[in-house]
Amino acid sequence: MKIAVVGAGLTGLKAAKELSEYASVVVFEPEDIGGLVASYEGVEKFYHHCFRDDDFLLEEIKRSGLNSKLVWRIAKTGFAANGKIYPLNTPFEILRYPLLTFGEKIRLARFTLKSRKLNYENFDDIGVIEGIRRELGEGLLERFFMPLLRSKFGENAEEVSYAWLLGRVAIRSNRKYSGEEIGYIRHGFQQLVDKMAEGLEIRKERARIRKNAKWEVNGEQFDAVIYTAPLPELGELGEKLGISEIRYQSSVCALVGAEETLTENIYWTNIVDRMSFGAVIEHTNFMLYEDYGIHLIYLASYSTPDGYLFNLSDKEIERLFLSDLKKLGFNTDSIKWMKIFKAKYSGPIYERGYRRKITPYRVADGFYIAGMTSRPNYPERSMNGSVRAGYEVAEQVKKDFL
Ligand SMILES: Cc1cc2nc3c(=O)[nH]c(=O)nc-3n(C[C@H](O)[C@H](O)[C@H](O)COP(=O)(O)OP(=O)(O)OC[C@H]3O[C@@H](n4cnc5c(N)ncnc54)[C@H](O)[C@@H]3O)c2cc1C
Known part of the structure; x- marks a missing residue:
């Protein structure tokens, strides 16, 4: 039996890994493997952490031999309002919060x-x-x-x-008294991605899918296709298969290397005032500064594929972000470099009526969909939800074919 897996994010890698014991599996991925969790020089392009109840993800980390690198810490959060930053973790801090x-x-x-x-x-x-x-x-x-x-x-x-x-x-x-405990694989989630990809046949190609007697991907016949890429990329085939139209949001994220930090020990600061980014995530207030030799700070923002921010150039985004960082009192002269990352399809918009649009795994004979629009990724799309969706779609394929 031949199976094509479209996309080498966590969903595609997990599905391919589960099925490669039973079938000949080819993964198609035109970009870096890892999808949204992929890294740039050893650091995730988009901030990532995991939670204690991420059962499927934690099991995968264990199986990949990375358990000893998993670090758990209480992540401090805060709110930035009127140019001031308020930590908001303990009951005392919450009581003192003036807003x-x-x-x-x-x-x-x-x-x-x-x-x-x-x-x-x-x-x-x-x-x-x-x-x-x-x-x-x-x-x-x-x-x-x-x-x-x-x-x-x-x-x-x-x-x-x-x-x-x-x-x-x-x-x-279910938070602890002093904040929520979150996890991270020291030196990055890319290690997990690489382990999951080991032994798989991954072709660096954008998949073009057609239906003949069988399913055809880039001119080759397959008995089944597992599609884990964003749904809008399906184009006409999506319409033919009657797949619900799901709107996606886009991510615009800056990764900043700086000599100073914005806050002393806050990991996640939500921005109350209207700014070009909605949160500041200080990676090195969570993971060791010594691992990087520089403070790593993410500036996170969401847009849409046709939205204002997503369609600005990197230079324009950088200018906007720098001006707002200054308003927060950050010494922008301490910035050594800034890199802008964009993801056109970074998650579904969980708008009204969304629950009815959650995609089933099997949408036609031999055609499966899994990933961010699958049930395990509601109400929060996550690494755990995607590993689970990859596992569950593989189980469905096994039930149907093997
Ligand atoms: C800013 C941000 C922060 C996040 N933070 C966290 C976090 O802290 N914790 C957490 O658990 N989760 C987090 N997530 C969510 C997590 O990254 C995703 O839920 C998960 O990685 C999605 O995996 P996936 O395989 O389902 O999809 P994707 O990673 O999107 O993979 C889909 C793959 O399909 C490929 N593709 C697209 N078109 C084609 C085509 N035509 N042919 C072949 N391949 C194609 C893409 O290149 C991509 O690699 C975050 C996401 C973002 C955007």
Whole structure:
């Protein structure tokens, strides 16, 4: 049996690895292997960390012999407002945070507890703005949730469903007293990608798929195709197969090497004021500075493939980012280099009604879809969700063919 896997991100690599024992598998990938988790000179182009409950991902790390390199730390978070940065981790810091009233803080705590018990599927057709305004009021919406939503969805923040927010709060509310513990493979997730790719036949080609008697990829016949690339890339074939139209967001991210840090020990700072980036992620406030010899700071922003920010040149983005870094009080003279990375399709927009569009694994005889639009990647697309989707689609193929 011959199987084509389209895309060598975590989903494609996992599916290919699971099936290569039983079939002849060819992976098609025109870019660097690893997809969104791929690295630039040993550092992820886009900030990445994992969580304690990432069962499929952690199992894969173990199998790849990288367990001893997995580091867990409490990641400090903060909010930047009116040119000041407020750490927001311990109950004491939260109590002292001046942008929310005491009443709002209590309402927020109650909401977090309540969201764990709600069946969030019932809220899929309600917009996030409407839901928060109704449940929590204008103050929490403007001064707490909008900055978070902007850091996650950028220009698309207002289109997200309330179900997404409830699901997200529910999975992320098991925090420790002093903050959330997150994990990282010392020296980078690329090591995992490389291990997963070992022994696979990977062709550096963009896949062009056609349906004949069998499935044809770049002129070669296959019994089955597992498609893990972004859905819009399917073009007409997607329409023919009746695949739901899913809107994607794009990422615009700067990786900065600097001699100074923005904050002393905060990993993730959400930006409350409107700026060209929604979050600052200080990698070397989490991982060892000594591993790099320079402070590594990500400036994260989301746009859409036809959005304003995504279509600016790297130079223009750099200028915007530098000017906003200055407003945060950062000494931009300490910057040694800045590299801009863009991903056109970096995740689905979890807009109203999204849950009905989640793709099944088998969409036609011999044609499978897995990845960021699969069930394990809702309400949060993640490395874990993609490894799991890769595993589950391989199980489906085995059931159908073997
Ligand atoms: C800014 C950012 C930060 C993130 N941070 C985290 C984090 O901290 N923790 C976490 O768990 N997750 C994080 N993620 C999510 C995580 O990176 C993804 O969910 C996961 O890597 C997706 O893997 P995938 O294989 O499903 O998709 P992708 O990685 O998108 O892989 C799809 C592959 O298909 C290829 N492709 C496209 N078109 C074709 C074609 N025609 N033919 C062949 N190949 C094609 C692409 O080049 C790509 O390599 C982050 C994502 C982003 C964008």
